[in-house]
Amino acid sequence: MLVVEDEPYLAEAIRDGLRLEAMAADVAPDGGAALDLVATTAYDVVVLDRDVPVVHGDEVARRVVAGHPGVRILMLTAAGGLTDKVTGFELGADDYLTKPFAMRELVLRLRALARRPEATAPPVLQVGPVRLDPYRREVYRDDRYVALTRKQFAVLEVLVRAGGGVVSAEELLHRAWDENADPFTNAVRITISTLRKRLGDPWLIHTVPGVGYRFGAGPDDGPGA
Structure with missing residues (x-):
């Protein structure tokens, strides 16, 4: 905003x-x-x-x-x-x-x-086993409700909307925090780590070394950021 x-x-x-x-x-x-x-x-x-x-x-x-x-x-x-x-x-x-x-x-x-959708953006986002409802602020994995904090939800929404693309830590800071966020903070790494645990196995958030993070099916790269 x-x-x-x-x-x-x-x-x-x-x-x-x-x-x-x-x-x-x-x-x-x-x-x-x-x-x-x-x-x-x-x-x-x-x-x-x-x-x-x-x-x-x-x-x-x-x-x-x-x-x-x-x-x-x-x-x-x-x-x-x-x-x-x-x-x-x-x-x-x-x-x-x-x-x-x-x-x-x-x-x-x-x-x-x-939540007003653009022509190509559904109001409820579904990627693999994860369903994210931006309006109700709800996330489900395989029909299991996943309780998230506001910041975790914001980070997950940015990753899901990327459509499988890689999102850098800087972009996550910009989109889920604000322009005054400390670029050297470890907030993104910590939030990604807790998100992985909340979503459960197998991991759905993958680290692309030196680039950022990607959401979706792929090799299990563990919880490290």
Whole structure:
């Protein structure tokens, strides 16, 4: 998620609230910074205050819709009149929430947006014996429920969505944590190790030495990362 909000305390509160829900969130204090981040980072949703400096939120919405059609926009703004909402949706917003708001409602709306499938992406992901439901935050292996922490679920979702491709530790940090994560932390290695144990034998998360991690059937390379 990218939170575009020029009021720093509110921006930090939203970011921290999303992180508690296992949603990696970055913050942009103005429209210019937001466009720079969208150009270099694959966000799922932009939480956009319309009245932000440098580049107005309406123009940010126009450019995101034109240049990044896969990115969804939730406008989070004090402009709550019917005309304001109509304008927001005409600009390409996928959802519109007015301030003041409840954090729980924002989380639910973001999850609803995130589960809207693209043409090639099923809402429930199935890879071999593992079924992952992003909306219900549930994972099953051979119909056995697998209890995961929020961070473990986030890492597993990134790996499953890679479709058998290799995901680097840096990409996992970026997608499942946030842009401020310490690149030298061992959090990825520890999380991968615990995920393997939770999912059970045979291992489904494989280490590609010097490259990263791959999810799916393959040689058992043990729990080492």
